[in-house]
Amino acid sequence: MSLLATSDSSFPLLVVLNPHAGRKQGREQFTTIVKPALDKAEIPFRLIETTAKGHALTYFKENTQRILSDLAQSLATTSTKDLILQIMVLGGDGTVHEIVNGVLGALKCLYHAQSEFQPKIMFSVIPTGTGNSIATSLGIKSVQDAIDRYLSGNTQALRVMTVSTRDERPPTAPSVSVSSPPSPVPFQEWNVQLYTVVVNSFGLHAATVYEAEGFRSLGNDRFKLSALKNIALLQQYSATVDLYGPIQRYDGTVGEFEAVPTANATSPEEAANVLSRHLPGPFTYLLITKQASMEPGFKPTPFARASDEWLDVLCVQNVGRLTMLKILGEAKSGAHIDDWRVQYFKAKVVELETPQGGRLCVDGEFLPIGAGLSGRVRVEVVSDPQVQLFHVFA
Known part of the structure; x- marks a missing residue:
């Protein structure tokens, strides 16, 4: 997995691009639709590109604590409850699954040291995978539709099963x-x-x-x-x-x-x-x-x-x-x-x-x-x- 240069060190958004998902059109959709929309809205982001199955899981398991620390510094806060990490996923349900398991795996050790460690993780799911169950269940019909919903700011809980x-x-x-x-x-x-x-x-x-x-x-x-x-x-x-x-x-x-x-x-x-x-x-x-x-x-x-x-x-x-x-x-x-x-x-x-x-x-x-x-x-x-x-x- 590669971490590409961010457009701003003070980032509110991680963009995770899985170029192998679905019909492998994620990189093109990012270049032609997603990045222009984020640039127009002046939203800085960090781009993370996966290289193989399992890389999103490994990346977030190894780097979530550092990402949250960087985010806290950018917000000048020490309160973990103030942290809202936005993750835009260009991929399918499998990529979201890997990120969820990676984030929770990374945070396990923090639960013992800080019992009230409860940041919010907000997904924007861009349907470039095969099944796209999450996006389809939300009624998202296209990449542009997903971007519009992200920019509108309306969210709902994404409940986790064990x-x-x-x-x-x-x-x-x-x-x-x-x-x-x-x-x-x-x-x-x-x-x-x-x-x-x-x-x-x-x-x-x-x-x-x-x-x-x-x-x-x-x-x-x-x-x-x-x-x-x-x-x-x-x-x-x-x-x-x-x-x-x-x-x-x-x-x-x-x-x-x-x-x-x-x-x-x-x-x-x-x-x-x-x-x-x-x-x-x-x-x-x-x-x-x-x-x-x-x-x-x-x-x-x-x-x-x-x-x-x-x-x-x-x-x-x-x-x-x-x-x-x-x-x-x-x-x-x-x-x-x-x-x-x-x-x-x-x-x-x-x-x-x-x-x-x-x-x-x-x-x-x-x-x-x-x-x-x-x-x-x-x-x-x-x-x-x-x-x-x-x-x-x-």
Whole structure:
């Protein structure tokens, strides 16, 4: 990764350019649209250009503290709560994912020394990637549209999810009582593996994204080609999914979500371990996401909101090829959620367990899943204000 010269030492903005994202037009879009707009608005910036997958993660993990220190000096402040770091991303969702994980990785050591260290990180997402889920879910239709939204200054929260696996150390007694039926794994035993802002998937969607890596030159069409291949060789993926705490289920007959009664709990920690719904599988398709759209023309979870406290969970269990093709076709408009074979929930905590092992797609990366209880994975929206630092220009 290269750090190019800044137009001013007092910078309010980092521009992260991934020239390899999507159809590799990011550098041209920066030169012809983004830079002229920033220069016209007299907004100084530092340009960071990535050179390979994983470089944004490494760069921000190694340099976030220095960047914030430089920003504090430029603002002549010592208060971390006054710091607002703006990051404009010319790339796809994978680049945003890397930056989020890099920033949070860099800030972990500061949390111990300064318990109130809570800078604001504001993303401007310029859609030059392949899927552009964040930008599409916000209704951003072009590079110029994204620039206009940045200049308008309106933002909303970009809530972070955690993907956790079991701690390998011997379990300890939970610090809170857990209502019956309890979670098979107490809350205290989970270790965060990744932070995610777009999607976690299992089954057909994960297989599609995995195989689409080999067709990157086709742009968005690579997902269609990979999906058709995987539907032709359709598999059913053995797993169980458990939803904990308050949940809502979409009712297609009335066209809205309805709360599902759950057991009472005396604290949020306890509620997070109260089992509300068990889905036995096998699964053809499973998404756990914070975004309404995965790409233009594909809206699998149309009521998802990046700014709210819910996970949107879309499940299709044990269906055949023709049914799956019909569901995916209707997902172009979001009409598939009225199909009785599609289950659509809003939940706070989701756990996945598979008897055979497999892989979970996490914002385009792939997390191996071990078989059985020891390989159980937990996804939840973070409530910790030292993690929920991110906003997006909308």
